[in-house]
Amino acid sequence: AQSVAQPEDQVNVAEGNPLTVKCTYSVSGNPYLFWYVQYPNRGLQFLLKYITGDNLVKGSYGFEAEFNKSQTSFHLKKPSALVSDSALYFCAVRDMRDYGQNFVFGPGTRLSVLP
Amino acid sequence: DAGVTQSPTHLIKTRGQQVTLRCSPKSGHDTVSWYQQALGQGPQFIFQYYEEEERQRGNFPDRFSGHQFPNYSSELNVNALLLGDSALYLCASSFPVGMNTEAFFGQGTRLTVV
Numbered sequence: 001a002q003s004v005a006q007p008e009d010q011v012n013v014a015e016g017n018p019l020t021v022k023c024t025y026s027v028s029g030n031p032y033l034f035w036y037v038q039y040p041n042r043g044l045q046f047l048l049k050y051i052t053g054d055n056l057v058k059g060s061y062g063f064e065a066e067f068n069k070s071q072t073s074f075h076l077k078k079p080s081a082l083v084s085d086s087a088l089y090f091c092a093v094r095d096m097r098d099y100g101q102n103f104v105f106g107p108g109t110r111l112s113v114l115p
Numbered sequence: 116d117a118g119v120t121q122s123p124t125h126l127i128k129t130r131g132q133q134v135t136l137r138c139s140p141k142s143g144h145d146t147v148s149w150y151q152q153a154l155g156q157g158p159q160f161i162f163q164y165y166e167e168e169e170r171q172r173g174n175f176p177d178r179f180s181g182h183q184f185p186n187y188s189s190e191l192n193v194n195a196l197l198l199g200d201s202a203l204y205l206c207a208s209s210f211p212v213g214m215n216t217e218a219f220f221g222q223g224t225r226l227t228v229v
Contacts, residue, residue: 004157034217043119043205043220044158090157102148102171103207103218105157 002027004093004106012112013081021076021109023091032094033074034103035065037087044090050074061085081113117142119221121206127227128196136191136224140208146170147189148218149181152203164189193226201228 003026013019025031032051036044048059055067065076074091088110092103120139128134140147146165150158160173164183178194187208193200203225207218 036220041222043121043222044207046217046219049217102160102163102173103150103158104160105150107157108155 002093002095002104004091004104006089006091006106006109008109009107010110010112012114015083015113015115016080019078019081019085019111019113021089021091021111023074023076023106024072025074025091025093026072027093027095029095031074033065033067034092034094035059035063035074035076036090036092036105038090038108039087047076047089081111083113083115086111086113119206119208119219121204121221121224123224124222125225125227127229130196130198130228132196133192133194134196134226136193136204136206136226138189138191138206138208138221140187140189140206141219144208144210144219145187146209147183147187148207148209149189149191150205150207151175152205152223154202158205161191196228198228201226 005024007022034049035047038044047063048057050057050067058064063078067074088108090108091106118141122137148163149161152158161175162172163170167183180192183189203223205223206221209218210216
């Protein structure tokens, strides 16, 4: 069975500092990995994905993530945080062998960027 | 181009009642999935519809049912509502099977069962 862990419920960072939101996953086969962001009273917005190829993927709003197969991790990063980045972040995984292609989401990490 | 649209945005129901939530997918998408997001948790997969049939189902009871129409829009029905069904219900649409693309989510329907 697929699973996703986000070990930190909350991450606090000062504006202008780099940020990291951690994610580890478990799948039987090769993973498709995704990051989504959720602002208050909104649905989920796609940030980036890893399917295959380069382990460092770049996404929307200056975010990037690094796929590490040996550590089964897919941490989200940004070199310089903005107050507007404050939101709830979800890591999700999909097994390449999953015909139905549904996502398994982590519990979420709340990012607070302090001015 | 409109993204994924859901209606209504908010809903209050009484225990034991039935509810229907609606979703229109993003243009060009033919696959619709429904997720339940309880407060403080990540979204949980309910089921997925493709070609008007339920293709995959998560760990939800039969009280949760759905439908997909020929125009790819979808409904989620929940019977005999329980207090624990209170949650944000998210609809997601995506391209056809086999394409490694992300899903696009609607803004959700906030269901409160009292």
